[in-house]
Amino acid sequence: MxxxxxxxxxxxxxxxxxxxxxxxxxxxxxxxxxxxxxxxxxxxxxxxxxxxxxxxxxxxxxxxxxxxxxxxxxxxxxxxxxxxxxxxxxxxxxxxxxxxxxxxxxxxxxxxxxxxxxxxxxxxxxxxxxxxxxxxxxxxxxxxxxxxxxxxxxxxxxxxxxxxxxxxxxxxxPTVREADGLAASSRNKRLTPAERRVAPVIHQGMLAARSLFSTGERDAATLVSAIRSATEREPSISLLSCDLRDSATLGILERVTDKPAVLLVTARLGSVVLIDQLELRPGATEEGEAA
Missing domain, CATH: 3.40.50.620 (HUPs)
Known part of the structure; x- marks a missing residue:
């Protein structure tokens, strides 16, 4: 090399x-x-x-x-x-x-x-x-x-x-994750042990939204609400943004139609800003969704 x-x-x-x-x-x-x-x-x-x-x-x-x-x-x-x-x-x-x-x-x-x-x-x-x-x-x-x-x-x-x-x-x-679901990132090293323990809550909220999606939910507000509900249970996580967007244009979506959409989350945990994403593809099984 x-x-x-x-x-x-x-x-x-x-x-x-x-x-x-x-x-x-x-x-x-x-x-x-x-x-x-x-x-x-x-x-x-x-x-x-x-x-x-x-x-x-x-x-x-x-x-x-x-x-x-x-x-x-x-x-x-x-x-x-x-x-x-x-x-x-x-x-x-x-x-x-x-x-x-x-x-x-x-x-x-x-x-x-x-x-x-x-x-x-x-x-x-x-x-x-x-x-x-x-x-x-x-x-x-x-x-x-x-x-x-x-x-x-x-x-x-x-x-x-x-x-x-x-x-x-x-x-x-595709995003690589730790065993507990946290997206791999260089910034994870800056989390304290306590912060690292709660950081996977972000992905857990996204999985809750994906579960709703797999049962037919297509309303953006409902899907985003599932993520907000999960993160609000952990007071040390400050959700800076949580959006459902068109995967290609990043345009705002009110509903998922026949095109791939992406859930985008930005959250602050202590001094560290974490980001994560999860695509929702109509017609895919829950196991087949990109993670």
């Missing part, structure tokens, strides 16, 4: 493999890797000849007072995990390498970036879209892999790649 720190060297690495006719898969991350990230890596390795992982904590997607400095970092462990899972190259640039001068250009998908989490974190998805565009321009992969847990981010990146005719196909990978 190669560890690459400059744009020039990554471009040369990719060019050499392209000359040999190999396909390139790319997994962009901010590090603090866990088994959720490794699910992206395994899917990438299955689909491509060469797997590249980026580890870069992107400052432009953090707003004032947000947790850029507190974001967990453990490069040695990250590199070891990547090595164990057969990654071919890790791109770990410094901030100055990615942003040698103050940015004068930014990318935004307004219809998808200013709602939900984007409403709570103005400018966040502009930072995400811009750094992902830079990474995809540098790595020029055939496919890039993103977790469905960050569902709004996935929607933003998909639309950006489509609108800008980017080379890479954007591949969503």
């Amino acid at each position: 190669q560890t690459i720190t400059t744009v020039r060297d990554l471009r040369r690495f990719v060019w050499l493999h392209r000359q040999a006719g190999r396909t390139i898969g790319f997994v962009p991350t901010m590090g603090a890797l866990h088994h959720g990230h490794m699910a992206l890596v395994e899917r990438c390795r299955a689909d491509n000849d060469v797997t590249v992982v980026s580890i870069f904590v992107n400052p432009t997607q953090f707003g004032p007072g947000e947790d850029f400095d507190a974001y967990p970092r453990d490069l040695d462990r990250d590199l070891e995990l990547c090595r164990e899972h057969g990654v071919d190259a890790v791109f770990h640039p410094a901030v100055a390498e990615m942003y040698p001068e103050p940015l004068q250009t930014g990318i935004e998908v307004p219809a998808l970036s200013t709602i939900l989490i984007g409403e709570q974190r103005p400018g966040h998805f502009r930072g995400v879209a811009t750094v992902v565009a830079k990474l995809l321009n540098i790595a020029e992969p055939d496919r890039a892999y993103f977790g469905e847990k960050d569902f709004q981010q996935l929607a933003v990146v998909r639309r950006m790649a489509f609108d800008l005719s980017m080379r890479a196909s954007i591949v969503g990978v």
Whole structure:
């Protein structure tokens, strides 16, 4: 496995493999890797000849007072995990390498970036879209892999790649969960033991909504109410948002019709903001629903 720190060297690495006719898969991350990230890596390795992982904590997607400095970092462990899972190259640039001068250009998908989490974190998805565009321009992969847990981010990146005719196909990978249902996340490490014990209540509420859906309930307010009822029983969880949206457009739904819908939850537990998602697909069995 190669560890690459400059744009020039990554471009040369990719060019050499392209000359040999190999396909390139790319997994962009901010590090603090866990088994959720490794699910992206395994899917990438299955689909491509060469797997590249980026580890870069992107400052432009953090707003004032947000947790850029507190974001967990453990490069040695990250590199070891990547090595164990057969990654071919890790791109770990410094901030100055990615942003040698103050940015004068930014990318935004307004219809998808200013709602939900984007409403709570103005400018966040502009930072995400811009750094992902830079990474995809540098790595020029055939496919890039993103977790469905960050569902709004996935929607933003998909639309950006489509609108800008980017080379890479954007591949969503189902959410990976802990044994008790909590969505795997780097931020879980910041939960106290007591907070970690109650965190699965969020997913339990989503499962209650899915159970209603499987019996024929299609009213958005009723489905969302099932999640709110579950989280309200745990006073340490503050539900910041809970929505039923169209899976493709993130448009507000009053009822689920014949198109896939997604439940999106953002909650605060102590100092940590947790997000989760669960798709509802008409015609699927409860066991067959995406989780």
